[in-house]
Amino acid sequence: MGWSERFWVNAIGFQAVWWGSILLGDTAAFAVLALLALHFACHSQPMVEARVVIASGVVGFSVDSFLTIAxxxxxxxxxxxxxxxxxxxxxxxxxxxxxxxxxxxxxxxVLASVLGAVAGASTYIAAAKLGAVELSFGYLATFLLLLPVWAVLFPCLLILTEKLEESYVSHHH
Structure with a gap:
């Protein structure tokens, strides 16, 4: 297991990226890219990890893009x-x-769906309170709108992760 896979390193690393991104915006982008490169370099399965990160990241960003356009x-x-x-x-x-x-x-x-709904929706409220995003429908309406989005999105990302791992293993063994 690479050090970037350790629970606390990974969890705290993401929190640092979240805060840096929310508070610094595009200014944090190069630092985030550097941390991601370090994450891949220190990961025991960098190719699988890269597939998951890119695919899941594009899916999530696409959902946020749709919500922004909407x-x-x-x-x-x-x-x-x-x-x-x-x-x-x-x-x-x-x-x-x-x-x-x-x-x-x-x-x-089910737990992933519930936690994803509450935690996912809450991060947008926190980001709005910190000035990183404006919520056109206000805090409560946006939170209620994001609950079902994240209740579906988070478990789907976990399933996508499993499928990408299985696909990689089946093609490389």
Whole structure:
């Protein structure tokens, strides 16, 4: 097991990336990329991890892009009605937790759905209170809208992670 796979390193690393991204925006992007590169370099299965991080990150960013285009989110640095680059990198960093600090939730899909709903929706409220995003429908309505989104999205990301792992193993053994 590489050191970036250890529960506390992975969990605390993601929290540092979240706070840096929310508070510094695009300014944090290069630091996040450097941490992701370090994560891959120190991972025992960097190719599988990269597949999961890229695929899950793109899925998550696509969901946020849809919500932004739909008018749920407005970002201060909005360009072409898409979320800022720091959010894409934040999604990559979050995806680096799916096989590591959040992997225990794979066995508990209902719990993953409930925790994903509450924690996922809450992060947008926190980000809005810190000025990283504006919620067009206010805190409560956005929270209620994001609950079912994250109740479905988080378990789907865990399933995607499993499928990508299985696919990689079956093609490389």
């Amino acid at each position: 008018g749920v989110f407005t970002f201060p640095s909005l360009l072409l009605s898409l979320p800022p680059i720091w959010l894409l990198f934040l999604w990559f960093a979050f995806s680096a937790t799916l096989r590591n600090s959040l992997s225990v939730l794979r066995k508990y899909r």
